Amino acid sequence: MKPIANSIITSEQDFRNRRKIIAAGLSAVAAVSLAGGVLADAHDTSEPLKPTPLKTINSYNNYYEFGFDKSDPSEADKTLITSPWTVEITGAGADKKGVYDLADIYSEFAIESHVRRFRCVEAWSMVIPWNGIPLHKLIASAQPNSRAKYVRFITANDAQQMPNADWAGGPYTEGLTIAEAMNPLALLATGIYDKPLEQQTGAPIRLVLPWKYGFKYAKSIVRIELVEQMPKTTWWQQNSREYGFYANVSPHHNHPRWSQKSERVIGGFGRQRTQIYNGYADEVAHLYGALSDRQYFY
Numbered sequence: 011m012k013p014i015a016n017s018i019i020t021s022e023q024d025f026r027n028r029r030k031i032i033a034a035g036l037s038a039v040a041a042v043s044l045a046g047g048v049l050a051d052a053h054d055t056s057e058p059l060k061p062t063p064l065k066t067i068n069s070y071n072n073y074y075e076f077g078f079d080k081s082d083p084s085e086a087d088k089t090l091i092t093s094p095w096t097v098e099i100t101g102a103g104a105d106k107k108g109v110y111d112l113a114d115i116y117s118e119f120a121i122e123s124h125v126r127r128f129r130c131v132e133a134w135s136m137v138i139p140w141n142g143i144p145l146h147k148l149i150a151s152a153q154p155n156s157r158a159k160y161v162r163f164i165t166a167n168d169a170q171q172m173p174n175a176d177w178a179g180g181p182y183t184e185g186l187t188i189a190e191a192m193n194p195l196a197l198l199a200t201g202i203y204d205k206p207l208e209q210q211t212g213a214p215i216r217l218v219l220p221w222k223y224g225f226k227y228a229k230s231i232v233r234i235e236l237v238e239q240m241p242k243t244t245w246w247q248q249n250s251r252e253y254g255f256y257a258n259v260s261p262h263h264n265h266p267r268w269s270q271k272s273e274r275v276i277g278g279f280g281r282q283r284t285q286i287y288n289g290y291a292d293e294v295a296h297l298y299g300a301l302s303d304r305q306y307f308y
């Protein structure tokens with residue numbers, strides 16, 4: 011595993027400390043401190059969703075192509091050219107392949123607004139008022155055939171426009187089963203708080219999968235492929251033991267190195283309990299088998 015892969019699991023401060031500790035050759039100590047999820051003061055998540063302030067959403071990010079620290083993506087020069095932008099839809103499972111200009115996508119599909127919980131695998135969370143197009147609408151327009159078993163998402167990867175484009179040795183790639191991709195909760199987001207996405211939040215178009223961990227939310231998507239085989243995703247390639255294909259949120263399935271029982275509320279106070287499927291079980295549990303099946307929760 012590349013040393014950078016560690017940073018996905020940590021808060022910015024933990025990450026900085028961790029790098030110091032790793033430098034001192036004491037990584038085991040860091041692993042123990044990271045596991046310290048405080049459940050004693052975790053409060054319930056049944057109260058109405060309170061959106062995280064935009065400033066916080068826009069300044070605490072994971073977008074490694076623009077740097078590894080949480081503040082790097084928002085502080086990076088705005089070098090990504092997001093207009094014009096095209097999204098190619100292709101693959102053996104698409105009868106109607108094509109290259110869509112984002113402007114055409116905007117004019118063809120109504121932009122919806124949805125306030126959703128966002129849970130990072132690093133055990134922190136936000137609440138984000140997204141704007142975007144349901145993914146199933148775009149997929150339907152590509153006329154999927156019986157070979158469309160999975161959907162693969164490929165993101166922008168240009169060393170001219172991204173200071174750290176090559177961190178994963180190629181474009182950031184994510185995937186879903188076709189059933190997951192057709193679920194109404196899956197959104198192709200284009201904005202937050204009725205403002206276009208910023209570079210650091212994945213402009214101009216990124217995935218939102220509220221029942222899954224945040225690393226599934228591929229940013230700055232350029233290609234969508236309808237394919238027969240389960241795609242090899244970026245974080246699975248980085249560390250297949252820790253970051254699986256499904257990555258559904260569960261408080262009952264700890265990460266190999268820390269607890270997933272609770273989450274730190276970014277821009278809020280303290281911790282709260284993590285919910286199965288991040289609180290969206292009614293919408294998505296039917297997509298999966300027995301709740302005890304570990305494969306769906308990592």
Ligand code: MTE
Binds near residue numbers: 182
């Ligand atoms: N997409 C790309 N292209 N590169 C990335 O590094 N990070 C992922 C995901 N999408 C990432 C990405 C991770 S680990 C998370 S938690 C979310 O984006 C973070 O989204 P946010 O910065 O909008 O909170």
